[in-house]
Amino acid sequence: MAGTANRAGARRADPPFALMPWVFAGGMLGAPARYAVESALPGVDGGFPVATFTVNVVGAFVLGLVLESLALAGPDAGIRKRLRLLIGTGFLGAFTTYSSFAVEINLLTTSDRMGVAAAYAASSLVVGLVSVALGIGAAHTARRRSEGVA
Secondary structure, X not given: OOOOEOOOOOEOOOOHHHHHHHHHHHHHHHHHHHHHHHHHOOOOOOOOOHHHHHHHHHHHHHHHHHHHHHHHHOOOOHHHHHHHHHHHHXXXXXXXXXXXXXXXXHHHHHXXXXXXXXXXXXXXXXXXXXXXXXXXXXXXXXXXHHOOOO
């Protein structure tokens, strides 16, 4: 149920706080998922931060896929809005991490690992952009297939 109707029958937007549980629920799942990836891919001091790179690249792909799929399905209202908040803002907001990315670049540069820092920064940006584009493309492919178009 997206909002309520006023006397003229027009829909009013949901109060922002009414939608917070969706963000909260997604975050409760995204943060432990990131922790699981970090535990599975422990870093090496002064080395390439594989875990953060992985969560950010995977998160970029999933964000492109989910947001484009929702946009193709219709307006940002009702269940689509709630799914965007649950998955995009909540889960992926907690799963991905710009703050760790920035701290890791700082740590690498202050420990004279400029080459690793530059490679990490550049590859994160390039691969992240490619990943989101691939996610958007995957959403379009899935949409065409669901409509019976090759």
